[in-house]
Amino acid sequence: MSSLVRTLRRKQERKKKKNKRPRANAPVRAISDVWAHFHKVKEPSLKNLGQIVLKACCNYCPNKYAYEKGGSTSTIGRHHLKCLNYKAKMARAAIQTTLELRKTNGTSSVPTMSPSIDYDQGIIKELIAKMICVHEYSFRMVEHEWFNILMKCMNPNYKSIGRKAIRAECLRVYKKEKEVLKSVLRGVSSISLTTDLWTSNQTLSYMCVVAHYIDDNWKIQTRVLGFLELDPPHPGIVIADALYACVKDWNIETKIMSITLDNASNNDGAIEALKAKLPVVEEIND
Structure with missing residues (x-):
């Protein structure tokens, strides 16, 4: 009797093992x-x-x-x-707010916007123009294939911009920011200027005019007022006229506290000419 039971048990175990084996024609799930x-x-x-x-x-x-x-x-x-379309979908899902620029002293602020709801091509265009100006990128960058892929990936509503359009936008941004800085300088009582002159490899002469002032928080601020090309030769009177024209353009003739120039010989004549044009100047260093 016991041998019969053992035999039946062995048969049952073999049957269970056989049922556990996958069938050759059984469909494989895509897992x-x-x-x-x-x-x-x-x-x-x-x-x-x-x-x-x-x-x-x-x-x-x-x-x-x-x-x-x-x-x-x-x-x-x-x-x-x-897959770029998948990446674009993930980017749009992950981004809660795309743009938020902190307001800085002497510069304008840009409003926060959500890409899927408040997309504004004008804001994007202005931000790209500022990026090109700050980082000195080529206008042609906006026509690069992967730049446009990136922008489309970030927001499919983005419309491509040509190099001529972004150049015009950069000029518009410059004029806008210039007016913002002018309003800031109207509240400044004293401004010091520094200049630098040099000649390029193409024998073109340039002068950079920089303003230095203390803001309401007693922090020193520095802003470039002009990047001027001087007609050769540039004796002292030419330098003085260019510098005075820059100061006058910014309406700060009566706010100049000091002017610092380098020790080039032609700056001696510039100093005398500037003293006559800007009697408010307390000190001119060379």
Whole structure:
């Protein structure tokens, strides 16, 4: 009796083991994480007429890839890592607010905006112009392929800007910022100027005029007032006239406390001419 029981038990155990083995023709489920970003479709084969093939389609772009049941997902996985439409979707979902610039002394502020709700092409255009001015980028940068891909990825509402349009925007921003700085300088009682002259490799002469002043928080501020080209030769009277024209353009003739020039010989004549034009000047250093 006991031997019969043991025999029956062995048969049951063999039966259980046999049932646990996967069937050769059993369908394999697509369990790879990449299938969350793809779906399967059946299409007519382009090589074999009348034959239907299975393809994996990206959920974010029109790309399709041949796929066999139970086959490798490495090809579609590589596409998923590079899919720009997917990256754009993730960027838009992750970004709560795109732009928020702190208001700084002597510069204008830009309002905060949400890319999906308050997108404003004008604000974006102005920010790109400021970026080009600050970092000295080429106007042609706005026409670069990957710059436009980046902007489209950040917000699909972005419209491409040409180099001529961004150049005009840079000039508009310059005039706007100049008026902002003028309003700041109107509240400053005393301003010191420094200048620097040099000649380029193309034998062109330039002069940079910089203003230094103390703001309401007793912090020293420095602003470039002019970057001027001087007609050669540039004797002292030419330097004085250019510097006075710059000061007059900013309406600060009566606020000049001191002017510092380098020790070039032609600055001696500039000093005498400036003393006559700006009697308020307390000290002119060379």
